[in-house]
Each structure stands twice: as structure tokens, then as C-alpha cells.
Amino acid sequence: MKELSEAAALARLQREKRAYQSQIKLVYEPAARSCRACPTPGVCCTDAHFVNVHITRLEAVAIRDTLARTPRLTDAARRAVYERARAAVNHYNLHTGGDTYAQTFSCPLFAPGVGCLVHARAKPAPCIQHACYDNWADVPPASLEWRAERRVEQLNEQTYGAAWAWLPLPLWLTLVDPDSDGADLSRLVQLWRTRRAVPTQTAAHRQAYRRSLPVLSR
Structure with missing residues (x-):
């Protein structure tokens, strides 16, 4: 498999996510309920009973790059995201071992009155896929x-080899926090590199153990 620089992989990731997001928006979301009409805005992001979104x-x-480049965010607002992530890790006892998909949390990327802070450029796949539908037949x-x-x-493998894993979103944000010393990530990188080339949390594992965001039905 051809190796990629991180910059090249990020560019490809954004293109892939943009295409995926456009497909969901054009083909499936017309049948979904409008988020603007939601009686409990943001509950699909912040309900710690079921949110278990993992990222790489x-x-x-x-x-991290999207937060840094978003002009509407002040330095204090950016720092607040990482503080919320760290608080979520501590409050919900998020960790890197065992069945990480059994861990749930409130997403630190949600801001009241704004919504997802990375909606346009770095939204995770489960969040792109999710919407509230009245009929199961309309669900992507x-x-x-x-x-x-x-x-x-594949992009992670081409960029980092074995030095990555699927982990709860808040946990990853603490690992790439610009103000962190990088020690925790370095320790995990060394651990991952001692394992086989593909991390154990593969697509097949996620299909077996992941929870789905809720679908409303009549």
C-alpha cells in the first residue's frame, strides 16, 4: 500500500468525507426531520446514554486543524473544546482498552446555539449518517x-502504519490537544507499533459491537 504524508492524507480524507456527506444530504436527508425543528436540539450529540462515536x-x-482554522471560534472557545473533551474522558472513564464501543459520552464538539463545530469539514462518519427518520425504509x-x-x-494505514486505533472521540481530542506534551500519544504509538499491522478495532469488529444513533419511528 502506498504511503502518504499526513497532509496528503488529510486532503484525501476531506474529499472522501465531502462526497459521503453530499450523498447523504441529497439522497436520504430529504426524508428526514429537520434539525431546526428538533424539540431538543443537540440531544443526538450530547445524550451520554448512547453516544459512542469513535474516530481515528x-x-x-x-x-484539530478545523478547530484551529475556524474564524468564528475565539482562542477561549477552542480551548473550551479540549477542556470539555478532557472532562468527558474523566467523567465517563473513557479508556483505550477492552471494548471501547461500550463506552458512551457527551460529545465535546457540540456547542449550544451553533451545533457541531466541525460539521462542514471534519464530521465523523456516524454523525454524517445520522438523522431522525419516521420510516425505517428511508434510513441510509x-x-x-x-x-x-x-x-x-486505509488512509490511516497509509499514513501511520500500525500507529493508530479507533477510540472514543473525546479521548482522541485529548491525545491531539495542541497544549498537551504528547506523552500519552507517544506511549500509545509505541504500543500500537508492537501489534500487527492492522489495529484490532476493524470494520468487522465495529459492525458487531457498535451502537447506532437513534431513529425515530411513528
Whole structure:
């Protein structure tokens, strides 16, 4: 498999996510309920009973870069995202071992009155896929998300080799926090490099253990 620089992989990741997001928006979202009409805005992002979105190392870097480049965010607002991520890791006891998909949390990327802070440029695949539908027949097939996430895996493999994993989103944000000393990430990188070339949290594992964001029905 051809190796990629991180910059090249980030550019490809953004193109892949943009195409995936456009497909969902044009083909499936017309049948979904409008988020603007939601009686509980942001609950699909902040309800810690079911949110368990996982991302990869490359996606975490993309989120960090998006936050850094978003002009509407002040330095204090950017720092607040990482503080919320660290608080989520501590409050929900998020960790890197075992069945990480059993861990749930409130997403630190949601801002009241704004929504997802990385919606346009770095939104995770499960969040792109999710919407509230009245009919199961209108829901996007899970295969679309699995295909998108397999492509994300390939980009990580081409960029970092074995030095990455699928982890809860808040945990990854603490690992790529611009103000961190990088020690925790370095320790995990060494651990991952001692394992086989493909991390254990593969697409097949996620299909077996992941939870889905809710679908409303009549």
C-alpha cells in the first residue's frame, strides 16, 4: 500500500468525507426531520446514554486543524473544546482498552446555539449518517457508513502504519490537544507499533459491537 504524508492524507480524507456527506444530504436527508425543528436540539450529540462515536488518529488531526482554522471560534472557545473533551474522558472513564464501543459520552464538539463545530469539514462518519427518520425504509443503509469508515482506515494505514486505533472521540481530542506534551500519544504509538499491522478495532469488529444513533419511528 502506498504511503502518504499526513497532509496528503488529510486532503484525501476531506474529499472522501465531502462526497459521503453530499450523498447523504441529497439522497436520504430529504426524508428526514429537520434539525431546526428538533424539540431538543443537540440531544443526538450530547445524550451520554448512547453516544459512542469513535474516530481515528487522522480524523482527530482533521478535527484539530478545523478547530484551529475556524474564524468564528475565539482562542477561549477552542480551548473550551479540549477542556470539555478532557472532562468527558474523566467523567465517563473513557479508556483505550477492552471494548471501547461500550463506552458512551457527551460529545465535546457540540456547542449550544451553533451545533457541531466541525460539521462542514471534519464530521465523523456516524454523525454524517445520522438523522431522525419516521420510516425505517428511508434510513441510509449501514453499508454506506462501513464503506466510508473502511476508506478512513486505509488512509490511516497509509499514513501511520500500525500507529493508530479507533477510540472514543473525546479521548482522541485529548491525545491531539495542541497544549498537551504528547506523552500519552507517544506511549500509545509505541504500543500500537508492537501489534500487527492492522489495529484490532476493524470494520468487522465495529459492525458487531457498535451502537447506532437513534431513529425515530411513528
